[in-house]
Amino acid sequence: MSEERSLNFLEEIIEDDIRNGKNGGRVLTRFPPEPNGYLHIGHAKSICLNFGIAAKYNGKTNLRFDDTNPTTEDVEYVDSIKKDIQWLGFVWDKELYSSDYFAQLYDFAVELIKHGLAYVEDGSAEEIAFAKGTPTEPGKPTPSRSRSAEENLQLFKEMKEGKYPDGARVLRAKIDLASPNMHLRDPLMYRIKHAYHHRTGDQWCIYPMYDFAHGQSDSIEEITHSICTLEFVPHRPLYEWFIQKLNNFPSKQYEFARLNMNYTVMSKRKLLQLVNENYVSGWDDPRMPTISGLRRRGYTPLSIRNFSERIGIARRENLIDLSLLEFCIREDLNKNAWRRMVVLDPLKLIISNYPEGQTELMEGENNPEMEKGDGFRNIPFSSELWIERDDFMEEPSKKYFRLGPGLMVRLKHAYIVRCDSFVKDASGNVSEVHCTYIPESRSGTDSSGIHVKGTIHWVSAQAAQKAEIRLYDRLFRVEDPGSEDGDFKDYINPDSLTVISKAFIEPDLLNAESGRAYQFIRKGYFSLDSDSKPGKPVFNRTVTLKDTWAKESQK
């Protein structure tokens, strides 16, 4: 794809490793989601990184569900995650689950206990936290810490056998209660949870914690490069401690900065709130930064992969401009979307010298960016048309290239018309624009010699069909809702969704296919929503076209 691009720091590490013959030049990464929510664009960055880097170096990528917390996880999420990864265009090598390793992880824990490197703790969560000290004060051992290996073995077995209620005991690694790194102050390895697990059912009542399970799962799979986000940097010494003490395969952890994007939120917790409290219609609401939301909105896998490539990989905090994502989707859709004409805010245009009741079929290319226009469709033309309300101005400004008294425009794929007069309704709004057309100016066979600056889209009033159009804007009013005072939900953009219940669409659009992108000429890119019914299409606006006139007209 981008042979010229310089290497990011992870690629440099990998090329170094390959050069040094580390792991025999083998590269195996993994994408390790916890199935407790839907994937978002930040995960897409990680997916593209993990799968992309493996592919680049002839390696493979495992999909491993980090399912060690039965109370938050569900198969619904497993299914959606798999669907999203496939949709993005990636193929994993093995589909694995941390829960597949529960027996092996238990054995590892037993081994650590035998070596005096882990112990069963009797204290409550509060007592443990208190005894851990603070970042500036060392922790103190709890009474449980000095227990013998034999006793620990027995107690751990009993924990597993369900002899104790939730919270009664935990297993801790015996490391260093005075470590300046809080994660090394005898971290928890196992807790008791009498909970049904979506894969192991009621087989287990003790579940391993992330720090223990994740690294050993990497090790079991012989992952060579375990790539995660920056908040795990302080966990790395612990990651290495477990692997070293157990003498397991030396997977290495590397960290990069997670994606942040302005005007949205990216944490699962916040996204879950938006869903649960009905600020959005669901995980796949087109305003959500989830993969499923972007998909429904009309984003393409390619655009998201290109975006991931363009934002780069580094270790510094970042806040990516939404405009880059929009650039990426426009770039793709401009090349591939079929052009159609749709009037969102209609105004009647009457051509006084065109025979009433006559219909003419105009030819419109599907896509001017493609060879031979990617085919054509017919567009009925008649004496009464709908045009966009803002394509007429009663008192046009100097730089306004559209319709106004005495002004001429081209009707896209049809004739040039001149505005002769207009009619206002009782409340003073323009209700009709009256024009005359230039018969010899028909598109393709124009011999009029007239050059006009503006071209506008239109739909025949007689042949027009109706559709619901949903316009989306940024979900939040502020760049970084999470960093504002108070609740992030206070900053939701009240105009993030505008529904146009009756827009006029050209008849061919009744054949719109879901999964195909359409450019409504001069209005933006749209795709068919899953709420559509036969004869009652619903379109989502994926993104607007760049609009330099909107800026100009505001000056």
Place this chain on the structure above:
RNA sequence: UGCCCGAUAGUAUAAUGGUAGUACGACUGUUUUUGGUGCAGUUUGUCUAGGUUCGAAUCCUGGUCGGGCAACCA
């Protein structure tokens, strides 16, 4: 204020001791039957103070600023 991570145009990201470049954005111009696209161009940057060096964005030291860490979450 214990430990850790980071700081290059508005936003990202390169330059790996030797000419600070690229993309997005913004702004010009040009092309155009989409005020879209394309094309051409302009604009703006190495957090700070020292040090090492012929030469520092890069190495060292201090400072400043930002982020992370004390869940029976991952």
